[in-house]
Amino acid sequence: MAVLKSLPGIGDQKAREIVAKLQGKVGKFGLMQDKFGGDVPAGKDDIKEEALSVLLQLQYKKNEAQEMIAKAFKRNSKISSCEDILNEVYRGSK
Secondary structure, three states: OHHHHOOOOOOHHHHHHHHHHHHOOOHHHHOOEOOOOOEOOOOHHHHHHHHHHHHHHOOOOHHHHHHHHHHHHHHOOOOOOHHHHHHHHHHHOO
């Protein structure tokens, strides 16, 4: 939650709401392992969907949120997590 609260416009209550809404959506990924016993990294589509869900929770329109995510990937192609996307989105909006 600390990462969410560090974003502009996100307070304690909004961070709790975001975590509560996403909590049930990521549990199955925490149990997945690859053939070498390590964690399976989320695919780009998975993290894009997760970031889209967060931005929609923050009251962005779907088209606007999708555009923000696309621009974030254009600025930084090494994004590997939802947190990275959100950080890049907010870096780009300054």
